[in-house]
Amino acid sequence: MTQAVNALARSDAPVGRSVGKFAAMTVVVVGLAILPLLLSSYQLALATQILIFAMLAMSVDVLAGYAGRTPLCHGAIFGASTYVVIYASNEYGLPLPPALLLGVLAATALATVFALLAVRTAGVYFLLLTLALGLVIWGVCLRWTHVTGGENGLRGHLREGLFADIRLLYFVVLTVSLATYWAMHRFVSSPFGLTLRGIKDSESRMASLGYNVPLHVFVAFTVSGFFAGIAGALYAIFNNFVSPSTIALAQSVQGLLMAIVGGVGTLLGSYVGATVIILLEQFVSAYTERWLMVLGAVFVLIMIFAPEGIVGKIRALAKRSN
């Protein structure tokens, strides 16, 4: 059986295609690297934001697209990391690297607790439970005023000195983003990741083949939380401010929507999804303050017309017209 699963892993694409793929990747990476020369600092800030949220969307995708568990708590994991980074640097005067590390650790610990609770559920129950857990964290951040600053949130001092220049931050985020993409890609295409896909397709089959389904989901959840934590820690530097809206349900929903728009089960799609949603947000915000209404409406429309995501939809349309 392991052999069969491994055979699935090997790409059956011809060599020429994988060379082409490699060349395309190189072009994209070089393009991203020279972006600071082409864009204004405002546009570069947008690009940085897109890279950060693509990381969040990928972490959602690890669960939604590969383990078949759609989570609605990743905004809370992401935001918890942001809170911890800013709080640690404000209150304890921690330098940036240990503050970031602490943020990622806190997010991973939170994800571990969530995973322990949610691991026995699936489908809609998993969604509901993670939603409730995420809302609990939001409620705590809203009410625990003397730590979290309540509605007013916390302002950091992370953009002073080194990161006052958005270009440097962009390069750091780009590097981390590519590294996390690579790591997540390795994770989902490892034998472990293939087992996850097996669980997504048929949980009972994998269980009767002797795989420990809850353990696999638990590990996937924790790993996914770790990556969401990295995104949240970077967001702390980028935004230099955190309030309950960072950790609110809308954040989880946005992350999930980005993963869905890009197509679940395709990590690279998260970049497409993040770009589409963040540019849409910018565009809408120029005309109206009703972003949440638009976000909700987009969600409804995607669910009705293109649940396979924009990339998948275009592919399907192209196939039909051929």
Added chain:
Amino acid sequence: MMLFQVLNGLTFAALLFVVAAGFTLIFGLLRIVNLSHGALYLFGGYIGFAVAVKTGSFILGGAAAMVAVALAGLVLDQGLLHFVKGYELRQVLLTLGVAFVLNDLALVIWGGDTFTVPTPEILQGPMNVFGVFYPKFRMFVLLVGVIVFVGLWLLLHKTRLGALIRAGVDDAETVEATGINIRLVFLATFMLGSALAGLAGLLGGAFLTLYPSADSEILVFSLAVVIIGGRGSLEGAAIGSILIGMLNTFGQVWFPELAYFVIFGPMALLLAFRPLGLFGRAA
């Protein structure tokens, strides 16, 4: 003092029950997790508030809230959920999108201010409950909660519609095969559940007040209630509401800033032993 807190817990539980009963009925029968239930609660509250202020009648406010939200449920079920029939996850995420739209719409219409629904004069002021002076209105909410429980129990166990709903919970296909239009039963349940959210919005608007994030707050409580009580179970919703209501009240007294964590505990414990909730059954 203790009795006072117990009454606080019970009255809050009664409100939660009215919200969660509608939620769990829809979840149990239609397999639809309506995440816009909280937004419907908020809308019901605002509409009830507007009508109650305009007409000066609390009862008219309640009627308006229930009818308006039941109609919103009708539109939601027939206009949107219809397109994603049979896809559980897509349904849930769709209702989540609807929740965002409704919440933002409420912000446009009523702004970010806090409103309190005016209560009729005979429900104002305190009354003597076993030697404690306690707000009359909160006792009224407790009474409504009990009436809704008894009413729903009678509906489910003593009427034909109730029998159909219970049969539908167990096996919708077989009910349909006996020549009954289960779609109509589904629709009636959806509208009834929504109307309960509207009623709860009015009651909650009078003692918890209405503000833009009230929908998320009530949603997390009703989720916890349904997770604890189990899908589609009226008794589960009642026990879950009392548990959550009490824990939240005493949590706020003992750990004012961390009350949210207190509802997290029993949920965690329960899930460790009964992932489907106290009265939940596998689908």
